[in-house]
Amino acid sequence: MRHLASKGIRVAKQPSLIGKRRSAAGKEPRESYQNRRQEISEAAVRVFHRLGYSAASVSAVAAELGVDRATLYYYFSSKEQMFDEIVRTVLESNAELARRIADSPISPARKLRELITALMNSYGSNYPLLYIYIREDLTHVSDTRSTWSEHMRQLNRNIEQSVIDIVEQGYADKSFRRVGVPRIVAYGILGMLNWSHRWYKPDRGASADEIGKVFAEMILSGLESPY
Template sequence: MTSAESAGEPDAPRPPARRRSPGRPDRRAARREQVLDTAARMFFERGYEATTTTEIGAELGLLKGSVYYYISSKEDLLYEIVEQYHRDTRTYFDRIEASDAPPLEKLRELITTETAHTATNLTRSSLFYTEWRSLSPERQRTIVAERARHEQAVLAWITEARAAGAVRADLDPKIATYAIFGMVNSAYRWFRPDGRLTAEEIGREFCELVLSGLEVR
């Protein structure tokens, strides 16, 4: 207690609290997103193991150790980058899975959307597919579980369509599922934004290749 308070004197007037302008982004959140973007780019260019948090901080003009104000460890940086990618895929995957569309229409939309998403998020998709093994076993299990959701859904759609006579009976649904994801997930390796086809056009090309091989003619 201060002497003024003990004497019953009124508190000194406090300056009015600064009010955040409507629509003005939180500066710390914006800076944290900048840290994540920079880390993703550096992990992509140099590799996760070869990049230090000190180098990330220096790239951002932060004093040594200041990067830890925004994230607690280098692994946390990688995990948050991968989780952002996961959250984006969940948005469209959950919508497609919950729709009332026939199985092959769901497959068509997933191939198109996932190919475009992989190709237009090259930095994060590359880290998602190449650096996830640098995470702790517990976090790796989270990644594997999310991938398994996609694979199980596609396997179920192909199996259902085959039972209905829409897919060739001589094809193995599991092999077809692996082939689809092998094709879609490879886009980050070779897609170029300035190439002849857009990401969406490549997704539609993939659809035609897959469905022409699956469907009963």
């Protein structure tokens, strides 16, 4: 092939072995393929939690599953793709949920209670994935993932805006006391939820749902108007 190339004859590039195997994996029955990707994703989350994002590797995920590294490349091209895809799916779901609650016809107090509890439950059901994302500040990553990181920042802004809108609604109908700028109130609420990454363990103490309800009660006891 080198001889042909040296004479100016273009030689078609042959797909790599990994590329061939990934293509073959993609031709599996859809349910089987998705189930296997889910299994790999769950193993990756355990590895990310145990080793931290930076120290985790495809090899470590393969070892967690008891398979060779090449097998994982059939389904994911890198640890970044594993992590990015899982986090993106969860944050998109949370942002959509926050918007639905903010736009619903129920009272601002009930909206805030439901949203705080729902977000805490999401942290619990997706433990420790979102905590890794928060802990390692992965909204700031290399240029090669700038599209993903900007999408994550936008999703976070969307969630923040939903909380701000609920606070403004409560101010408008006077069901909330005007304790401060809505954005600061929203940051306080989300900060309380995010800081739980320092101490929350799903197998120890209160459940995510119980914690969410306590947080909501604390916040609303300071916001709700007595009149």
